Amino acid sequence: MNEVVKYEQDELGVVTLTLNHPETRNALTGTGITEGILAACDRIEHDPTVRAVIITATGTVFSSGGKIDEMKRQIGDGFSSAVLRQEYRHGIQRLPLAVHQIEVPVIAAVNGPAVGAGCDLACMCDVRVASDKATFAESFVKVGIVPGDGGAWFLPRVIGMARAAEMSFTGEPIDAQTALDWGMVSRVVAPEDLLVTAQTLARKMAVNSPHAVRMTKRLLREGQTSSLANLLELSAAYQAIVHKTEEHAAIVNDFMAKKAARQADRK
Numbered sequence: 001m002n003e004v005v006k007y008e009q010d011e012l013g014v015v016t017l018t019l020n021h022p023e024t025r026n027a028l029t030g031t032g033i034t035e036g037i038l039a040a041c042d043r044i045e046h047d048p049t050v051r052a053v054i055i056t057a058t059g060t061v062f063s064s065g066g067k068i069d070e071m072k073r074q075i076g077d078g079f080s081s082a083v084l085r086q087e088y089r090h091g092i093q094r095l096p097l098a099v100h101q102i103e104v105p106v107i108a109a110v111n112g113p114a115v116g117a118g119c120d121l122a123c124m125c126d127v128r129v130a131s132d133k134a135t136f137a138e139s140f141v142k143v144g145i146v147p148g149d150g151g152a153w154f155l156p157r158v159i160g161m162a163r164a165a166e167m168s169f170t171g172e173p174i175d176a177q178t179a180l181d182w183g184m185v186s187r188v189v190a191p192e193d194l195l196v197t198a199q200t201l202a203r204k205m206a207v208n209s210p211h212a213v214r215m216t217k218r219l220l221r222e223g224q225t226s227s228l229a230n231l232l233e234l235s236a237a238y239q240a241i242v243h244k245t246e247e248h249a250a251i252v253n254d255f256m257a258k259k260a261a262r263q264a265d266r267k
Helices: 033-045 068-074 081-090 094-100 117-124 151-159 161-170 176-181 191-206 210-223 228-242 246-266
Strands: 005-009 014-019 052-057 106-110 127-131 135-137 187-189
Touching (some): 014 033, 033 094, 106 191, 127 176, 127 191, 176 187, 210 246
Parallel strands (some): 014 052, 127 187
Antiparallel strands (some): 005 014
């Protein structure tokens, strides 16, 4: 049986997670994909050699979100509201917490439709690049439910409240070009160029100081909810740490050596 989430790491420490359940269009529930991503997040967090992560998918769909068969099960006898609440808390709601807490940059390479929780998974990532075949739909209202996986927290932070409200209240999809115009994705490329584009971007991140990149990501995260004064305090503490890293010393010493060589050449 094929892995439902493939885990691959290259020589620069870029991990690619590939959702691999095309028969359900990579549904996050009822397939093992959520559990696979959670296991991968735990592995990444315990592996200091990881420098960046790409999340993508096989087939023509990034993720169809929640599996309708699972929704049918949940409305059946034996599933009270109290039981369902706990199922969400201990199920798919672990996903946004795990992805959001990854210390290294996470790039979503969206190859096709990202629907419902699939759209939210893309928004959990730091950066999104899309195939021109991609679409995005915060479509929970279309099946009479709400975004139970944190989409109401992520989506407004990605595209702003008014556009998030439009997507959430209508449930209608937007195409890749609209997603680019709205700032949901940073690049739109041909399908055959998607993974190469994401890998190139990830490697540009991976070659930088891992300490500086991880702390920069944390500062960006804290800046979403922190006051300026508190963020400056944290920035000062992080800056004091990275000033003492080997990577920073090597860069400064190399710069000074080249500067001295240029000055010597002028004499």
